Amino acid sequence: xxxxxxxxxxxxxxxxxxxxxxxxxxxxxxxxxxxxxxxxxxxxxxxxxxxxxxxxxxxxxxxxxxxxxxxxxxxxxxxxxxxxxxxxxxxxxxxxxxxxxxxxxxxxxxxxxxxxxxxxxxxxxxxxxxxxxxxxxxxxxxxxxxxxxxxxxxxxxxxxxxxxxxxxxxxxxxxxxxxxxxxxxxxxxxxxxxxxxxxxxxx
Numbered sequence: 001x002x003x004x005x006x007x008x009x010x011x012x013x014x015x016x017x018x019x020x021x022x023x024x025x026x027x028x029x030x031x032x033x034x035x036x037x038x039x040x041x042x043x044x045x046x047x048x049x050x051x052x053x054x055x056x057x058x059x060x061x062x063x064x065x066x067x068x069x070x071x072x073x074x075x076x077x078x079x080x081x082x083x084x085x086x087x088x089x090x091x092x093x094x095x096x097x098x099x100x101x102x103x104x105x106x107x108x109x110x111x112x113x114x115x116x117x118x119x120x121x122x123x124x125x126x127x128x129x130x131x132x133x134x135x136x137x138x139x140x141x142x143x144x145x146x147x148x149x150x151x152x153x154x155x156x157x158x159x160x161x162x163x164x165x166x167x168x169x170x171x172x173x174x175x176x177x178x179x180x181x182x183x184x185x186x187x188x189x190x191x192x193x194x195x196x197x198x199x200x201x202x203x
Contacts, residue, residue, distance in 0.1 A: 044057060074139050106149075108148040109148070118137045174189070
């Protein structure tokens, strides 16, 4: 196996990015980038910590993130499994990245920056949904933001409804949990009860 070991070797293969790849980078939320953020209900949050890297899905129909100002984003940490992998990482290493997906659009949006975890009572209350506030809010200072061209989405045919995978062909969470725990947790009961449990604990 031939391995690239230096930046010079890498650049010899790929060359330099064209102007369209670099001029799109901003250090703040521009009006067009605001429109893309507002249209996105889903993003992947990347963080890093002593154990390595982590990537966590984030989703919300009522506005995934709040644009506090052109340099600051706020994202509520909604209910989940309490692993808090992303929050643990941010507390120890503030570097974060977001990749926004927009249903039906080939373009994605990438934001890199540094984050803090806030538990300010007023801030938490401002993100309340159905009377329930998040336990924390991720406050992200933006270093750079730019759109990513549509090639990856086009190659994957991601939004083509004819390419949707039948869930029945996939292992269920209950089956995975049962196998990993030697049937201590999970199973058919877990799968059967999950939709209602998720509905009651969405926020």
